[in-house]
Amino acid sequence: xxxxxxxxxxxxxxxxxxxxxxxxxxxxxxxxxxxxxxxxxxxxxxxxxxxxxxxxxxxxxxxxxxxxxxxxxxxxxxxxxxxxxxxxxxxxxxxxxxxxxxxxxxxxxxxxxxxxxxxxxxxxxxxxxxxxxxxxxxxxxxxxxxxxxxxxxxxxxxxxxxxxxxxxxxxxxxxxxxxxxxxxxxxxxxxxxxxxxxxxxxxxxxxxxxxxxxxxxxxxxxxxxxxxxxxxxxxxxxxxxxxxxxxxxxxxxxxxxxxxxxxxxxxxxxxxxxxxxxxxxxxxxxxxxxxxxxxxxxxxxxxxxxxxxxxxxxxxxxxxxxxxxxxxxxxxxxxxxxxxxxxxxxxxxxxxxxxxxxxxxxxxxxxxxxxxxxxxxxxxxxxxxxxxxxxxxxxxxxxxxxxxxxxxxxxxxxxxxxxxxxxxxxxxxxxxxxxxxxxxxxxxxxxxxxxxxxxxxxxxxxxxxxxxxxxxxxxxxxx
Amino acid sequence: xxxxxxxxxxxxxxxxxxxxxxxxxxxxxxxxxxxxxxxxxxxxxxxxxxxxxxxxxxxxxxxxxxxxxxxxxxxxxxxxxxxxxxxxxxxxxxxxxxxxxxxxxxxxxxxxxxxxxxxxxxxxxxxxxxxxxxxxxxxxxxxxxxxxxxxxxxxxxxxxxxxxxxxxxxxxxxxxxxxxxxxxxxxxxxxxxxxxxxxxxxxxxxxxxxxxxxxxxxxxxxxxxxxxxxxxxxxxxxxxxxxxxxxxxxxxxxxxxxxxxxxxxxxxxxxxxxxxxxxxxxxxxxxxxxxxxxxxxxxxxxxxxxxxxxxxxxxxxxxxxxxxxxxxxxxxxxxxxxxxxxxxxxxxxxxxxxxxxxxxxxxxxxxxxxxxxxxxxxxxxxxxxxxxxxxxxxxxxxxxxxxxxxxxxxxxxxxxxxxxxxxxxxxxxxxxxxxxxxxxxx
Numbered sequence: 001x002x003x004x005x006x007x008x009x010x011x012x013x014x015x016x017x018x019x020x021x022x023x024x025x026x027x028x029x030x031x032x033x034x035x036x037x038x039x040x041x042x043x044x045x046x047x048x049x050x051x052x053x054x055x056x057x058x059x060x061x062x063x064x065x066x067x068x069x070x071x072x073x074x075x076x077x078x079x080x081x082x083x084x085x086x087x088x089x090x091x092x093x094x095x096x097x098x099x100x101x102x103x104x105x106x107x108x109x110x111x112x113x114x115x116x117x118x119x120x121x122x123x124x125x126x127x128x129x130x131x132x133x134x135x136x137x138x139x140x141x142x143x144x145x146x147x148x149x150x151x152x153x154x155x156x157x158x159x160x161x162x163x164x165x166x167x168x169x170x171x172x173x174x175x176x177x178x179x180x181x182x183x184x185x186x187x188x189x190x191x192x193x194x195x196x197x198x199x200x201x202x203x204x205x206x207x208x209x210x211x212x213x214x215x216x217x218x219x220x221x222x223x224x225x226x227x228x229x230x231x232x233x234x235x236x237x238x239x240x241x242x243x244x245x246x247x248x249x250x251x252x253x254x255x256x257x258x259x260x261x262x263x264x265x266x267x268x269x270x271x272x273x274x275x276x277x278x279x280x281x282x283x284x285x286x287x288x289x290x291x292x293x294x295x296x297x298x299x300x301x302x303x304x305x306x307x308x309x310x311x312x313x314x315x316x317x318x319x320x321x322x323x324x325x326x327x328x329x330x331x332x333x334x335x336x337x338x339x340x341x342x343x344x345x346x347x348x349x350x351x352x353x354x355x356x357x358x359x360x361x362x363x364x365x366x367x368x369x370x371x372x373x374x375x376x377x378x379x380x381x382x383x384x385x386x387x388x389x390x391x392x393x394x395x396x397x398x399x400x401x402x403x404x405x406x407x408x409x410x411x412x413x414x415x416x417x418x419x420x421x422x423x424x425x426x427x428x429x430x431x432x433x434x435x436x437x438x439x440x441x442x443x444x445x446x447x448x449x450x451x452x453x454x455x456x457x458x459x460x461x462x463x464x465x466x467x468x469x470x471x472x473x474x475x476x477x478x479x
Numbered sequence: 480x481x482x483x484x485x486x487x488x489x490x491x492x493x494x495x496x497x498x499x500x501x502x503x504x505x506x507x508x509x510x511x512x513x514x515x516x517x518x519x520x521x522x523x524x525x526x527x528x529x530x531x532x533x534x535x536x537x538x539x540x541x542x543x544x545x546x547x548x549x550x551x552x553x554x555x556x557x558x559x560x561x562x563x564x565x566x567x568x569x570x571x572x573x574x575x576x577x578x579x580x581x582x583x584x585x586x587x588x589x590x591x592x593x594x595x596x597x598x599x600x601x602x603x604x605x606x607x608x609x610x611x612x613x614x615x616x617x618x619x620x621x622x623x624x625x626x627x628x629x630x631x632x633x634x635x636x637x638x639x640x641x642x643x644x645x646x647x648x649x650x651x652x653x654x655x656x657x658x659x660x661x662x663x664x665x666x667x668x669x670x671x672x673x674x675x676x677x678x679x680x681x682x683x684x685x686x687x688x689x690x691x692x693x694x695x696x697x698x699x700x701x702x703x704x705x706x707x708x709x710x711x712x713x714x715x716x717x718x719x720x721x722x723x724x725x726x727x728x729x730x731x732x733x734x735x736x737x738x739x740x741x742x743x744x745x746x747x748x749x750x751x752x753x754x755x756x757x758x759x760x761x762x763x764x765x766x767x768x769x770x771x772x773x774x775x776x777x778x779x780x781x782x783x784x785x786x787x788x789x790x791x792x793x794x795x796x797x798x799x800x801x802x803x804x805x806x807x808x809x810x811x812x813x814x815x816x817x818x819x820x821x822x823x824x825x826x827x828x829x830x831x832x833x834x835x836x837x838x839x840x841x842x843x844x845x846x847x848x849x850x851x852x853x854x855x856x857x858x859x860x861x862x863x864x865x866x867x868x869x870x871x872x873x874x875x876x877x878x879x880x881x882x883x884x885x886x887x888x889x890x891x892x893x894x895x896x897x898x899x900x901x902x903x904x905x906x907x908x909x910x911x912x913x914x915x916x917x918x919x920x921x
Contacts, residue, residue: 033800041799042566044558045543061596062522066545083509083521086596090604092517120565128567142723180724184842264514266655267616267648353522388837390870392849397870397917399847401839419840423870423917454618455510455522477916479845479872
């Protein structure tokens with residue numbers, strides 16, 4: 001396969017590119033969804049092709065073509081260079097790439113059980129059984145369960161001599177119960193909304209133990225219909241781990257993307273409230289806040305061997321004791337910022353231009369526990385499992401909704417609350433962090449649906465998180 | 480072997496063993512992105528994808544691949560049939576679409592499909608130059624798509640369409656302004672006009688004030704209106720949402736203001752896309768709202784079967800789980816100019832677009848999101864000045880409710896939306912009230 005890669009690289013260099021890299025890729029996926037005891041979707045897909053990235057002056061040119069034909073690969077390289085050249089009429093400062101080790105290497109996701117080798121019958125039976133159990137209460141109108149798997153094999157080469165073969169395996173899924181009474185709907189999901197996804201094989205699915213959680217989940221969805229509305233006001237807020245993971249994703253992960261900070265995503269995804277001149281000095285949150293971007297965490301969804309520029313996976317400090325100290329970067333953006341590239345550039349398939357992406361952006365655990373932080377709260381709300389998320393284009397003003405909440409009074413969980421929401425301003429919110437659970441409650445949550453870029457790319461990112469407590473947060477915003 | 484022959488060959492080989500439908504989607508696309516006033520990413524692709532769905536007595540499987548050569552046919556069929564054989568029967572399987580004629584539409588423009596990077600770069604150049612030194616960012620995209628469809632019920636259809644988009648902002652250090660154009664021919668894109676509009680908004684947005692949150696009368700420009708409509712389409716008029724009791728729509732009820740008539744119609748000359756859906760069902764005009772009254776849900780074959788209805792041709796590719804929703808909406812213009820609408824506002828806001836909208840409660844279609852790229856305070860019928868972006872928490876359904884729409888613009892255009900461009904052709908609207916629940920800074 002590296003012959004094809006080399007042909008494309010040569011085509012781009014012959015076309016005038018000063019640098020080129022190529023991904024030849026075979027990607028398989030499988031999605032199975034069940035609803036109310038019926039398998040609704042059984043979809044398999046494969047995408048086979050090469051994507052060529054050519055640098056000329058200030059712009060990347062990118063061209064993708066299906067298949068692995070040697071001649072077409074060479075032409076694809078030339079097309080990529082031509083496209084980059086066309087940008088010269090609207091050019092900027094010459095783009096330079098930071099040096100990285102030129103690797104010749106292989107990497108494969110450690111996994112126990114090839115998810116594509118597990119029979120469709122077994123997977124379908126699990127999902128049908130799960131939705132059958134979820135749908136037991138009469139008030140549950142919709143019971144959903146699903147699994148999805150990706151197997152991605154990539155051969156990467158560059159004009160600098162990279163030769164990397166990488167094989168990633170990702171698995172995940174989950175279930176939800178939606179209760180309805182004619183005037184409202186309430187939903188509960190497990191392991192989290194949209195499911196939990198990790199790097200690994202079918203053992204990931206077995207670990208969820210969907211059936212053991214179905215009855216509880218359905219019961220909570222039904223109980224929510226009769227629960228009290230989440231009150232409005234300023235309260236102590238305790239977040240369950242998966243909600244904290246999404247909070248990290250939205251208010252830290254995207255804000256620290258260097259392409260956003262540099263304005264490259266200004267018109268679509270947006271920019272960032274962060275200013276590079278304050279890197280190393282700006283207070284992002286309380287001293288309890290320690291965030292890393294770590295692409296080496298075993299099993300986490302944002303784990304790999306090399307990014308799509310051939311840079312080795314690594315751990316980078318992002319926030320240290322509340323101070324902003326790091327960003328997500330690639331070889332071009334790192335040069336501009338004057339930092340070492342972090343190996344965080346990835347593309348969604350062979351036919352998408354790789355861009356700065358979160359790896360596993362997560363919080364380091366503290367020394368509390370969920371139980372202890374509830375016991376230490378006089379008047380607060382404990383919210384769990386994301387239901388909605390919205391944040392402005394600078395990643396400053398956010399509003400999240402959760403599926404379920406419980407009042408916390410005098411150190412005890414009280415009544416169940418429905419439609420809980422909370423809102424805040426990123427550094428103020430993180431500044432109010434005052435309790436963080438310990439490593440025993442740490443989970444590498446996975447987000448399989450992170451949209452960014454044009455054409456739109458869907459990224460798979462990881463977020464290690466534990467339950468956490470925040471002081472004086474505005475909750476209960478309604479229409 | 481061309482795509483028509485490919486599809487016919489697939490159907491011939493599956494026939495007798497299973498029901499089947501096959502679609503090949505093929506065509507060039509190119510997208511030129513710019514930021515900080517230069518082109519930084521420039522991409523192109525020859526896309527090709529084949530999707531085969533087979534049903535063996537209700538055991539249904541779909542296999543999608545980008546291998547579209549004749550040598551891929553047997554593998555495609557074998558893998559699909561093997562997968563279908565292993566799964567349980569779907570008791571709600573509606574079968575394949577019957578043979579039916581498809582409206583002849585002409586939404587294809589060869590120069591658009593074949594547009595070179597230089598063509599897009601020239602449009603970008605115009606946009607940036609028109610900014611007069613402001614910092615421009617955005618994209619210009621051209622694409623051509625041909626869809627070829629066949630199934631074992633004898634349905635055969637083929638359609639081609641092109642689309643061209645220019646979407647950009649100009650920025651001062653303290654503000655941004657936006658312009659958007661979508662058309663089915665690249666020649667319709669006017670970088671100079673868009674660049675001037677974006678720059679004017681950006682300059683007008685400098686020194687924005689923080690406005691106290693609350694309920695304000697609003698004039699929403701087309702990009703904001705398009706976001707409301709795509710949310711109505713996906714979460715309201717989508718028959719799947721109705722089946723799952725998530726929809727607020729009650730057919731036959733006056734749920735909207737009588738100024739609102741919304742028709743989904745990909746067969747109009749000025750529409751985008753092809754005239755059949757992902758199941759091969761012909762598309763036509765579907766009236767969603769007629770003078771304020773909810774008239775029709777949008778169906779694919781599955782939801783139609785569940786509700787004893789007929790598919791309206793709204794199946795989306797790979798989107799069965801999302802249901803069936805309108806993607807070619809036309810909101811009927813009214814009789815007011817945008818200037819006159821603003822002039823009628825005593826105290827309110829003029830909003831360019833919404834950003835990052837998410838549903839809080841599907842039954843009321845309560846949504847939270849923010850304003851972006853141009854929000855202005857209107858006092859005594861005149862623009863009083865720019866305001867910082869605001870967060871809102873608002874029912875999209877009740878915002879257009881009876882008596883809530885004060886006027887509708889007399890002109891319309893294809894707009895961008897929170898779900899992307901091209902789904903809706905809309906005018907600006909003036910609404911009695913919008914619930915702003917927070918400023919960006921507080």
